[in-house]
Structures are given as C-alpha cells and as structure tokens.
Amino acid sequence: MSSGSSIPGARPVGRDHLMASPVEVAPALLGLVLAVGGRAGRIVEVEAYLGVEDPASHAHRGPTARNATMFGTAGLLYVYFVYGMHWCANVVTGPEGEGGAVLVRALSPMAGLDEMRTARPRARRDRDLCNGPAKLAQALGIDGTHNGVDVCDPDSPVRLLDDGGRPTVEPVSGPRIGISRAVDAPWRWYLPDDPHVSKGLPTR
DNA sequence: CGTTTGATGCTCT
DNA sequence: GAGCATCAAACGG
Numbered sequence A: 001m002s003s004g005s006s007i008p009g010a011r012p013v014g015r016d017h018l019m020a021s022p023v024e025v026a027p028a029l030l031g032l033v034l035a036v037g038g039r040a041g042r043i044v045e046v047e048a049y050l051g052v053e054d055p056a057s058h059a060h061r062g063p064t065a066r067n068a069t070m071f072g073t074a075g076l077l078y079v080y081f082v083y084g085m086h087w088c089a090n091v092v093t094g095p096e097g098e099g100g101a102v103l104v105r106a107l108s109p110m111a112g113l114d115e116m117r118t119a120r121p122r123a124r125r126d127r128d129l130c131n132g133p134a135k136l137a138q139a140l141g142i143d144g145t146h147n148g149v150d151v152c153d154p155d156s157p158v159r160l161l162d163d164g165g166r167p168t169v170e171p172v173s174g175p176r177i178g179i180s181r182a183v184d185a186p187w188r189w190y191l192p193d194d195p196h197v198s199k200g201l202p203t204r
Numbered sequence B: 001c002g003t004t005t006g007a008t009g010c011t012c013t
Numbered sequence C: 001g002a003g004c005a006t007c008a009a010a011c012g013g
Helices: A022-029 A113-119 A133-140
Strands: A033-036 A039-049 A077-082 A086-092 A101-111 A158-162 A172-174 A188-190
Touching (some): A022 A101, A039 A133, A101 A188, A113 A133
Antiparallel strands (some): A033 A158, A039 A101, A039 A188, A086 A101
C-alpha cells in the first residue's frame, strides 16, 4: 500500500491554482481536501492574510525567522505556534516574496476519524474534531515539523487534494476571527450550512 | 444557552 | 514586558 490518501478520485491541487492573491484563492479552497497520512478533511472555513500591507498578517513587518515560510513559493505550508500551546496551518499563496497565505480554520472530517479521536481526546463529539484552526492541526497531527512542506507535492506528508467535491452553497464572507487589527476586512469565508465551521466570533 | 478566564511559551519591542 | 490568526473548562442565568 502506498501512503496516499484514501479519498476516492483525489488528486493533488496544481500550484497554478494557488498563484493568485490570498483573497482570491481563499474561497476557492473551500471544498478541497487537506490530508495527512490516512487522516483527511474537507475545507469548510478559511481566512486570507496578505503580506506587509495587511496589519493583521504575520507578514506585516516583513520577513522574520518565524514567518519566513510565508515569503516562499505558493503551495508551502506555513505552520506557526501560538498562545504557548497551539499549532495552526496556512497554505502560502500568491507571488513568491509577497508573504500571502490562507489560514485553514475548519474541516469536515472525511477519513481517519479514529486517529483524529485519539489525537484529540478532549473532543466529545466528532463535530468538535476539526472545527477550529488549532483543533484541525491537532486532529491531523500537524505541528512545527511540517512548516515549509509543499502541499502540492504528492510525496509531502501534508497534501492539498481535489476530489471533485464542490460546495453546494455560496460561501459567506465576514471579518476574520481573533485579530485586533484590520478587523473590518471581510476576509474569512465559510460554508454557512456546515456544522463543522468554527464557533469563533469576530473581534468587534 | 451565554460569557469569562486560565493555560502556556514564543516573538518582537 | 506585552501581545498573541486558541481552546476548554468554569461559571451564571
């Protein structure tokens, strides 16, 4: 058996689909699949973060040791550590050097649920496995060792896949969650009827 | 239900 | 020293 996903018909997303700005790419990621080993989920909530021009972005102050991945090639996974205990995962998008990325905020679990439950013993219901950016990282086993991997590479430990599944409803956009600056930019997108969207509330 | 608070450590000022 | 792209438990009604 290969280490490929167990998602029928899934193929890697081409890097050319990630070359536009994060604001354009983010809603287009809804419905795609994020996979780590045998664990996978469909993306139901995302947020766009731009480069230096976005005061809420980690890239706002230019490249540093922490955010260096954001300034790399589209398709790299930017994984960061926050609040002293949580990991969150982004897909780098847009031209290299600009620092744009899309934060994956929630997944609808598709495969490897037993592994996810083991990785997230505090989650009481399956709908709580991946309904938040740090929750899905924990459920899939994503941490700092995955920073900089290429989600377009079939051999990467973290992959972005397209299985042909498409949202049946129009994505809703609104303010990003958990930020203190640029709070009005409506750069969060989610599928309004999906129970796996996070429960975070916009600041303000 | 809703709101509040403690945990915990890295990054940049 | 302040702030953090969060989460879960502990409250109160």
